[in-house]
Amino acid sequence: MVPLSSKNKEGNRGSWTAEEDQKLSQVIEIHGPRKWKSVATKAGLNRCGKSCRLRWMNYLRPNIKRGNISDQEEDLILRLHKLLGNRWSLIAGRLPGRTDNEIKNYWNSHLSKKMKHNERLQNRNRVLVSTSSSAAAAAAQELSEPQNAKLMEGNAVTVGREDNNSKRDESYFKSMSFNGPSGDEFLFGCSNADEGPLNLEWMNRFLEMDESWFTLHDI
DNA sequence: AAAAAAGTCAACCGCCACGAT
DNA sequence: AATCGTGGCGGTTGACTTTTT
Known part of the structure; x- marks a missing residue:
């Protein structure tokens, strides 16, 4: 559902509809995931190229892994974060099927609290x-x-x-x-x-x- | 049962790097 | 060399859901 406030002169905003997803996927299938402004135009979407890219990268592209982060994945995220800091795209690159946005969200909602808790115990x-x-x-x-x-x-x-x-x-x-x-x-x-x-x-x-x-x- | 608080996550924003002109 | 357009990234927001009070 797209909230009323989510439309302005710059185009649609807010959540993507199934119809928009389908249009975007079709254009990318033909022209590939590049030149996002042109992809947006070709798909007839009233959205900016940036928004199309984000939707593709985080949701539509093949081999995206859905579901909970496993213990092994969590362990890897913790170790990579210790090594790389908030370099989410680099961390995500080591976790097949996971997106940088997902890793970042997981860190912010689960792991950062866990880290704080551990720090508190240590102190x-x-x-x-x-x-x-x-x-x-x-x-x-x-x-x-x-x-x-x-x-x-x-x-x-x-x-x-x-x-x-x-x-x-x-x-x-x-x-x-x-x-x-x-x-x-x-x-x-x-x-x-x-x-x-x-x-x-x-x-x-x-x-x-x-x-x-x-x-x-x-x- | 209802209201408030906390949690989740998709999407947006602003900045930066880089290539094209 | 300067400017512009675009893509990529991390930080942040806000709508929605779940849990707690």
Whole structure:
């Protein structure tokens, strides 16, 4: 359906109709996908060449892959984006049947959020808790970035950015009650005042949710 | 059930590069 | 060398759909 507001002196705008698609396809079949202004004229379409090109590239041309982006494709997009940045046409060139517009949309609606979420997890202050305060102190010494580690009252060590969370964490752990297993077993969690008191159940939930985070900080 | 908010995606816009004149 | 037309690209918009409140 073409909205009323989508027509002006420059020609049709808005969504393409099946009839327009058919006309465009017919002309391209004869003259090839080039000289878009002439294609638009030959097809008798009241649209600019640019619009015709876009419709062909993103919708009408053969071998366009429809349907959800697979896990393999997503992985490839992530890796290519890391390498190339927002060079959507280059990325799309590595994914047969996918268009630059589709990749860009997928990135903006799915992957950028995923990236932000991961970044947020990485930037949280990490917390190491032991049932033994001496073991916690020893662990703090062994940390690869001791300048970023802080031994808290009792048996908790925070590891993370040197930011303004330290004071909050300190009082937070003073009031914490920890009912972990006996011995020097370490558990990992993540300090976040919004998520309520830190306890074993909560930490186990966290670990189930994000195993990769755990292995990254194994001591 | 209805309204609001969030998500999706096709299409448009403006800029730039490049070839033709 | 300067200008113009065209195609290609990435950013953005807005209509429509889905989910949440």
